[in-house]
Amino acid sequence: MRSALSSFLLAALILPAGCQPSEPATNPNATLGFALPVSAARPFVQALWDLPVPTGQYRYYNGMLYMLSLVHASGKFQLWF
Secondary structure, three states, X not given: OOOOEOOEOOOOOEOOOOOOEOHHHHHHHHHXXXXXXXXXXXXXXXXXXXXXXXXXXXXXXXXXXXXXXXXXXXXXXXXOO
């Protein structure tokens, strides 16, 4: 699976190799992977499980996406109205 990149050109072209994968983009990709057949979703979910726990300057935002994506992927997320 090709990693989600954090930088794009205005023409919607992905920047060349060497760009860092975007952890915040990996999280929702794994969550949305559950709408795909198992064989197509597996690389997205595996990328989520392989992510390290966020640290550093952006740990709050990245950690929130990471935690919510793990809750979704575990099947324990429920909305109560």
